[in-house]
Amino acid sequence: MPSAIVTGATGILGREIVFALGKDPQKWQTVYALSRSQKEDYPSNVQHGRIDLQAGPQELAKQLQGIEAEYLFFTAYLQKDSEQENWDTNGAMLENFLEALSMTGAEKKLKRVILTTGAKQYGLHLGPAKNPMEESDPEVKGSGRPPNFYYRQQEALRTKSKGKGWDWVVTYPNVVIGVAKGNFMNFATALGIYATVTKELKEPFIFPGNPDLYTGFDCFTYSQLHAQFCLWAALEPKCANENFNVVNGDVQSWQTLWPKVATKFGVHIPAKQFSLKAGVENEVELIERPPIADQAAEMGIVDRIYRGKLIMKVDLTKWAQRPEVKKAWDTVVARHGLDKDAFDKATWLFLNFVLGKNSDVVINMTKARKLGWTGYYDTWDSLSESLDDLADEKILPKF
Ligand SMILES: NC(=O)c1ccc[n+]([C@@H]2O[C@H](COP(=O)([O-])OP(=O)(O)OC[C@H]3O[C@@H](n4cnc5c(N)ncnc54)[C@H](OP(=O)(O)O)[C@@H]3O)[C@@H](O)[C@H]2O)c1
Structure with a gap:
């Protein structure tokens, strides 16, 4: 039976992933729900842990002692006042967390990281984007565009997973x-x-x-549907190293x-x-x-x-x-x-x-549907x- 780590466990997207995993103790042995605060009670297979992802990798490694799992659902998000600060903070939170898992040795057990980003991937906060939006559309960069921390986070998954025993999935929910x-x-x-x-x-x-x-x-995107998608994509071999739109359909x-x-x-x-x-x-x-x-x-x-x-x-x-x-x-x-x-x-x-x-x-759901998603x-x-x-x-x- 696999275990899971969920960062951003109290967030609008993370809490639904925690509860979806928590509903099925026969399938998910232990769920480590991580955030700075604890806002509610959890089922018996869920252990909440307080963590500050703004800490450096060494400090995070100390906080993560004894925590390891096959699946990491990364949904933590800290909103800052500018896109540059979002890039700096949210990019570093994911990179430092992965670094810390490597330091504690937990990375050896890891099979897949499921990262939640969003449809800002297509720059729709910057003005009209091509419709329908498809996962193969180019990143929106250059020409006065602000940095987009989603791009840094996805690049971190690509580079840090190389030669390791884990792969990744990225989701793009919207509103x-x-x-x-x-x-x-x-x-x-x-x-x-x-x-x-x-x-x-x-x-x-x-x-x-x-x-x-x-x-x-x-x-x-309904938060509960997004959680179902993440659980499906975690276990579906064909989703390895792929990005997916996740909207209601x-x-x-x-x-x-x-x-x-x-x-x-x-x-x-x-x-x-x-x-x-x-x-x-x-x-x-x-x-x-x-x-x-x-x-x-x-x-x-x-x-x-x-x-x-x-x-x-x-x-x-x-x-x-x-x-x-x-x-x-x-x-x-x-x-x-x-x-x-x-x-x-x-x-x-x-x-x-x-x-x-x-x-x-x-936003087009065709890519996921072709791989078997029916949600x-x-x-x-x-x-x-x-x-x-x-x-x-x-x-x-x-x-
Ligand atoms: N909400 C939307 O409508 C929407 C739409 C599209 C995409 N997205 C994307 O989805 C992702 C998740 O966003 P969300 O809306 O679910 O976020 P959210 O509801 O604001 O939740 C953020 C989570 O991150 C945790 N967190 C923040 N700073 C932390 C820190 N320093 N250390 C540890 N945990 C920390 C928070 O818990 P504590 O405060 O307890 O630490 C909380 O659990 C983001 O990339 C966002 O851009 C969201």
């Missing part, structure tokens, strides 16, 4: 729908708080982004999802929502040369390329500062006995980015279930 406390990119929590406060204030439920995205296509749009969100919360979408004046609009230009520009010549669309923007009907960072918004949230918290910190920990900038981009995101989740079901889970956790009022 993760799930539950986590106090993390850096929490879509469902921020969206749920926006809807809850809008209802309390009896205001119209305006889509905070723009009509281009609303009437186009977007892609999402349905075709989705905001024009479909937003009315469903409105119905769940009992709020009203105005018939001409994009013509209304919200008072907290904002526009931010993204970098000059969008990712798609790199493939534009071969696709014959050099004259059709446009610079990306975040166009927000409701800039959520400004909205969250409105005194009546905070007051309405405090009233809801008091009425329903909710977690009062949820508002301050909500990730408004992230939601601005998710809803404000003015280009489609379509699928309806995005609305995943969002509705996550909102219910957040209500159970007392982060949102009960539906």
